[in-house]
Amino acid sequence: MNVVRVEIQGVSKDFAGQRALDRVSLSIREGEVHALLGANGSGKSTLIKVLAGVHRPEAGSVVNVRGERLEFGSARASHAAGFRFIHQDLGLVDELDIAENLLLGATASRRFWLSSRREWDSAATALRKHGVNLDPRRLVAGLPPSEKSMVAIVRAVEDGLHGGGILVLDEPTAALPPDEVRHLMDLVRRLSDRGVSIVYVTHRLHEVFEIADTVTVLRDGAVIGTEPIDEVRGDRLLEMILGRTLEPYQAADPSLRGEPVLEVDGLTAEGIDDASFTVHAGEVLGLTGLIGSGHESILGATFGAVPGSTGTVRVSGRPLLRAGPKRALAAGIAYAPADRRTRGALTDWTVRENLTLPNLKPRGLARRLSTRWESVDTAHWLRRLQVKPGDPEARFASLSGGNQQKVVIARWLRCLPKVFLLDEPTIGVDAGAKLGIYRELRNAADAGAGVVIASSDAEELAAVCSRVLIFGGGRVVEERSTPLSPDSIVAACMRAAAPSVSPGERVTATTSERHQRT
Amino acid sequence: MTDQLLEHRRSAEGADPAGQSTVSTASIAGRLGGLRLPRFGGLILLAALIAGFGAAMPETFLTMQTATSVARGQSITIVLALSLTVCLSAGVFDLSIGSNVGFGAVLALSLMATHGWSPLLASVATVFVCAAVGAVNAVLVVGVGMDSFIATLGVSSILTAITLMASGGVIVGPAPSGFQSIAAWQPWGIPVLVIYALALCLVAWYVLEHTPLGRRLYATGANKAAATLAGISTDRYVVGALVTCGLGAGLSAVLLSASVGSISPAAGAGYLLPVFAGCFLATTQVKPGRYNVAGLLIALFLLGTGVKGFSLLGGEVWIPDMFNGLALLVAVGLTVYLQKREIRRSKVRLSPSRAPE
Numbered sequence: 047m048n049v050v051r052v053e054i055q056g057v058s059k060d061f062a063g064q065r066a067l068d069r070v071s072l073s074i075r076e077g078e079v080h081a082l083l084g085a086n087g088s089g090k091s092t093l094i095k096v097l098a099g100v101h102r103p104e105a106g107s108v109v110n111v112r113g114e115r116l117e118f119g120s121a122r123a124s125h126a127a128g129f130r131f132i133h134q135d136l137g138l139v140d141e142l143d144i145a146e147n148l149l150l151g152a153t154a155s156r157r158f159w160l161s162s163r164r165e166w167d168s169a170a171t172a173l174r175k176h177g178v179n180l181d182p183r184r185l186v187a188g189l190p191p192s193e194k195s196m197v198a199i200v201r202a203v204e205d206g207l208h209g210g211g212i213l214v215l216d217e218p219t220a221a222l223p224p225d226e227v228r229h230l231m232d233l234v235r236r237l238s239d240r241g242v243s244i245v246y247v248t249h250r251l252h253e254v255f256e257i258a259d260t261v262t263v264l265r266d267g268a269v270i271g272t273e274p275i276d277e278v279r280g281d282r283l284l285e286m287i288l289g290r291t292l293e294p295y296q297a298a299d300p301s302l303r304g305e306p307v308l309e310v311d312g313l314t315a316e317g318i319d320d321a322s323f324t325v326h327a328g329e330v331l332g333l334t335g336l337i338g339s340g341h342e343s344i345l346g347a348t349f350g351a352v353p354g355s356t357g358t359v360r361v362s363g364r365p366l367l368r369a370g371p372k373r374a375l376a377a378g379i380a381y382a383p384a385d386r387r388t389r390g391a392l393t394d395w396t397v398r399e400n401l402t403l404p405n406l407k408p409r410g411l412a413r414r415l416s417t418r419w420e421s422v423d424t425a426h427w428l429r430r431l432q433v434k435p436g437d438p439e440a441r442f443a444s445l446s447g448g449n450q451q452k453v454v455i456a457r458w459l460r461c462l463p464k465v466f467l468l469d470e471p472t473i474g475v476d477a478g479a480k481l482g483i484y485r486e487l488r489n490a491a492d493a494g495a496g497v498v499i500a501s502s503d504a505e506e507l508a509a510v511c512s513r514v515l516i517f518g519g520g521r522v523v524e525e526r527s528t529p530l531s532p533d534s535i536v537a538a539c540m541r542a543a544a545p546s547v548s549p550g551e552r553v554t555a556t557t558s559e560r561h562q563r564t
Numbered sequence: 565m566t567d568q569l570l571e572h573r574r575s576a577e578g579a580d581p582a583g584q585s586t587v588s589t590a591s592i593a594g595r596l597g598g599l600r601l602p603r604f605g606g607l608i609l610l611a612a613l614i615a616g617f618g619a620a621m622p623e624t625f626l627t628m629q630t631a632t633s634v635a636r637g638q639s640i641t642i643v644l645a646l647s648l649t650v651c652l653s654a655g656v657f658d659l660s661i662g663s664n665v666g667f668g669a670v671l672a673l674s675l676m677a678t679h680g681w682s683p684l685l686a687s688v689a690t691v692f693v694c695a696a697v698g699a700v701n702a703v704l705v706v707g708v709g710m711d712s713f714i715a716t717l718g719v720s721s722i723l724t725a726i727t728l729m730a731s732g733g734v735i736v737g738p739a740p741s742g743f744q745s746i747a748a749w750q751p752w753g754i755p756v757l758v759i760y761a762l763a764l765c766l767v768a769w770y771v772l773e774h775t776p777l778g779r780r781l782y783a784t785g786a787n788k789a790a791a792t793l794a795g796i797s798t799d800r801y802v803v804g805a806l807v808t809c810g811l812g813a814g815l816s817a818v819l820l821s822a823s824v825g826s827i828s829p830a831a832g833a834g835y836l837l838p839v840f841a842g843c844f845l846a847t848t849q850v851k852p853g854r855y856n857v858a859g860l861l862i863a864l865f866l867l868g869t870g871v872k873g874f875s876l877l878g879g880e881v882w883i884p885d886m887f888n889g890l891a892l893l894v895a896v897g898l899t900v901y902l903q904k905r906e907i908r909r910s911k912v913r914l915s916p917s918r919a920p921e
Contacts, residue, residue, distance in 0.1 A: 375795035406776040
């Protein structure tokens with residue numbers, strides 16, 4: 047436990063003159079769980095990529111593994127030194143069974159004759175050794191997310207690691223429902239007991255307190271501090287991550303709102319657990335939380351795009367009887383999904399066809415769509431949102447991300463929605479276009495629509511929203527209203543994922559939310 | 565949190581619908597459209613074929629008789645290809661279209677010749693039954709959720725079997741002469757079948773390209789998820805497309821049985837390839853990337869002229885199959901080639917070291 051396995055000394059990395067890592071030094075001991083924390087842009091990923099041999103750091107950087115100098119820029123050298131990486135994309139093949147996945151790329155598969163029985167036996171041994179109770183003949187596709195992660199981890203540590211290597215887990219729990227995190231934690235604990243060193247990257251503070259022995263915080267590419275977990279408190283960690291002290295919590299101010307236009311009650315779907323919230327006319331409501339908290343999927347479910355969801359959705363007091371995008375749209379809900387290239391638009395079609403699709407306006411008995419008339423209509427919207435180029439016949443895919451998103455927003459504003467739901471409205475959008483989008487959303491709200499933005503961008507939420515709901519575990523756990531700051535939103539997200547830090551606030555927020563609904 | 569956003573963004577951008585490896589009707593259309601052949605290149609090719617054959621055999625090829633024979637010969641293919649266009653536009657294959665038309669023709673003729681039904685009643689029954697086959701396809705594809713390629717292939721095989729079973733493998737017919745006259749009439753010297761086909765083309769062109777129905781149908785085929793989120797009941801459009809395709813096959817079957825009078829139970833199979841070849845080639849013409857009616861007409865007249873010309877030159881029975889097959893292989897071969905090139909390009913685009921954290 048006290049023997050240093052990896053010694054990182056003065057590692058720096060520049061990208062196009064920007065310093066991504068600034069003389070980072072830290073040591074990872076044998077059999078310890080070392081948590082790596084930091085906000086976005088803090089350098090965590092860059093550091094991991096240096097260790098993985100993806101990035102070559104600047105001269106003067108040194109990484110020693112068991113006293114031997116690590117050759118930089120070589121994935122092979124990194125693998126030979128004992129580094130194993132588990133990313134969010136686990137790299138498993140869904141169509142194969144567990145045993146086959148465990149043996150993918152391993153030496154055992156170099157035989158001429160592959161024996162299923164032998165594979166199953168060795169896989170069963172490997173799984174048992176790590177206390178993973180799974181039948182190796184099961185298909186990976188049918189496994190819950192946590193068990194997939196465990197298969198990937200077992201594969202990583204069984205792949206030629208004798209006497210324990212260094213397992214780097216990059217947000218291993220991000221995609222896991224809260225109840226499955228436990229199993230993964232147990233496996234990590236067992237591995238560290240066997241002498242495997244673990245670098246644990248996460249945004250969830252309570253996991254750090256649960257599993258880590260040591261925690262290192264990075265900010266702006268530099269190490270802010272390395273502390274044993276027993277000597278640090280949650281608030282102190284947040285301050286280290288953010289670089290500022292936290293603002294006091296402020297109660298919601300419900301005065302500047304109109305009538306409720308959208309009431310979601312007890313909505314349950316994949317990743318959402320009995321979530322309820324209300325949107326008022328004239329407000330821009332923000333929904334946020336850490337990845338997996340439910341804010342990413344609730345708007346799609348509200349719109350009826352997720353089959354098998356239950357709960358009631360009311361628009362201006364009238365319930366949507368049978369869920370489905372068509373009915374939601376008819377009731378006055380518009381929805382812009384996050385992945386506009388695959389779900390938000392038809393990329394091979396023209397801007398005109400994309401913009402008019404949800405609200406085609408045929409004329410006469412022959413139901414004729416006039417291209418000329420559509421072009422005039424489209425050009426008007428392109429001017430209004432300052433889309434460049436303003437050519438209605440341009441291919442959607444040829445537009446820049448910001449202009450694509452403006453077209454998507456224009457398409458829905460053209461339907462004059464009562465409620466406008468947007469998932470991650472400014473992903474891949476440049477700063478100038480962002481401001482234009484915010485202005486349009488604000489205008490829509492001023493015109494009486496209820497606008498809801500689900501976003502992981504705290505700065506965006508603080509800039510546009512009058513009220514922000516923080517999600518955790520698939521439901522709303524906290525409400526914040528103006529004045530909002532990015533820091534307070536980030537802190538609230540982390541608190542929401544760590545119920546032990548401030549249970550009092552959660553209860554008040556949830557009850558206040560209940561009051562508004564009734 | 566922004567790391568995850570970046571990841572999210574990458575996956576959103578990496579998931580290029582054109583880069584997927586499975587062949588969908590939309591990706592075929594998109595890639596063939598991406599060939600950037602001249603939009604009316606088919607017309608030039610058609611002119612070249614006519615000039616070439618005309619030079620080789622001026623007495624036999626450059627006659628009104630050849631022109632009407634090509635047009636008449638392609639008219640039933642046109643009606644079928646229009647039906648298939650509806651299907652492919654909605655993003656589903658109908659491989660049962662050939663056997664459905666053969667089945668329908670045998671049904672119509674045996675109802676008239678063997679069972680003594682009136683031509684009108686037999687025709688209506690045939691169209692109805694063929695549309696019902698389309699409905700079975702729809703149940704399998706939308707209701708059960710099978711891949712349309714597999715479902716319609718299975719239905720096609722079963723239809724072939726039923727056709728053989730019902731006909732006993734022998735030629736069915738002949739149809740009453742009154743019935744045959746609906747296909748034999750030649751106002752102003754133009755075969756009436758050609759007029760039927762062109763009239764249907766006009767209707768299909770208007771509906772597909774100038775009405776909300778057509779726009780939503782194309783949207784369903786282009787990207788079902790995105791179309792659903794735009795408020796389109798995509799499942800209904802797929803069902804409608806498959807039933808329409810069956811209906812079109814029924815109509816073609818009636819026209820076919822009227823024009824030939826008596827028919828071999830294997831006649832339907834010969835339509836499958838030319839119809840698909842025509843639809844795929846159509847996506848390179850006039851409106852690149854879409855299954856469109858004008859492009860279809862060019863493609864089918866191109867194929868028909870080529871087949872006719874080579875037949876007149878050599879008269880060999882294998883020429884139509886060879887020509888249609890080569891045309892299809894060249895078209896789809898180019899599709900796959902371009903798809904691969906596209907994937908390779910997109911990999912190159914994604915691989916440069918990602919933005920620093």
